Amino acid sequence: MxxxxxxxxxxxxxxxxxxxxxxxxxxxxxxxxxxxxxxxxxxxxxxxxxxxxxxxxxxxxxxxxxxxxxxxxxxxxxxxxxxxxxxxxxxxPEAPSLEAYGISPDEYHDSLGTSGELPEPIGRFQEAMNAYLAxxxxxxxxxxxxxxxxxxxxxxxxxxxxxxxxxxxxxxxxxxxxxxxxxxxxxxxxxxxxxxxxxxxxxxxxxx
Structure with missing residues (x-):
């Protein structure tokens, strides 16, 4: 650890x-x-x-x-x-949720590690998550x-x-x-x- x-x-x-x-x-x-x-x-x-x-x-x-x-x-x-x-x-502030962007956990996990352009909701969610983390x-x-x-x-x-x-x-x-x-x-x-x-x-x- x-x-x-x-x-x-x-x-x-x-x-x-x-x-x-x-x-x-x-x-x-x-x-x-x-x-x-x-x-x-x-x-x-x-x-x-x-x-x-x-x-x-x-x-x-x-x-x-x-x-x-x-x-x-x-x-x-x-x-x-x-x-x-x-x-x-x-x-x-409270972390963004997948549900607020209309994304299911399975959809999000399937997108991890993939190349190419992400679906628009997932891209917006990641932007929000990065803003939260920063x-x-x-x-x-x-x-x-x-x-x-x-x-x-x-x-x-x-x-x-x-x-x-x-x-x-x-x-x-x-x-x-x-x-x-x-x-x-x-x-x-x-x-x-x-x-x-x-x-x-x-x-x-x-x-x-």
């Missing part, structure tokens, strides 16, 4: 880079498994090191994706709150906290991210001791800030 973040728009060239890295990872795994050696064998260990390196390269190539465990996300919210990066929110009250001075509290496909908008990063830049220099300790204890924090910065230029990100 955890939180999987995906940018709304994939950076140019990432699909090709990630695909190449994935193939190298698969080849490294196949080469290791073809050895039929116990894990303690030196040759197996060397092959496993190549697998680990290929996995790291694959993850680094997938720049539109970021993952935090349940515990790390809880910690992330606390850190963002400390720096004034969060916007406290109540529950968003909802944030004004003024937008940070990331709406409810979007980081469940993996329901919430859309964290570029506007929210830029406001959060501005708050971070304004406040992080006020407590250098906390920031230094933070980087030691939450080693993923610099990568998270970098991810937010990139996501702001790619339409924000969804939370699953």
């Amino acid at each position: 955890g939180y999987d973040m995906h940018m709304v728009r994939t950076p140019d060239g990432e699909e090709e880079r990630f695909g190449a890295a994935r193939r190298e990872f698969d080849e490294a795994v196949a080469a290791r498994d073809a050895l039929y050696l116990p894990p303690g064998d030196p040759e197996y260990k060397a092959a496993q090191e190549k697998v680990s390196a290929a996995y790291d390269a694959m993850y680094e190539a997938h720049t539109s994706y970021f993952r935090l465990s349940i515990w790390s996300m809880r910690e992330c919210r606390a850190i963002m709150h400390h720096f004034g990066m969060l916007l406290e929110t109540t529950t968003p 909802w944030v009250p004004a003024p937008v001075n940070g990331v709406a906290v409810h979007k980081l509290m469940s993996n329901s496909g919430w859309i964290v908008t570029a506007e929210e991210i830029r406001a959060a990063l501005a708050a971070y830049e304004a406040s992080r220099g006020k407590d250098p001791a906390f920031l230094s300790q933070l980087v030691e204890e939450a080693s993923w924090w610099p990568q998270w800030v970098a991810y937010l910065t990139a996501a702001a230029d790619h339409g924000g990100f969804r939370v699953y």
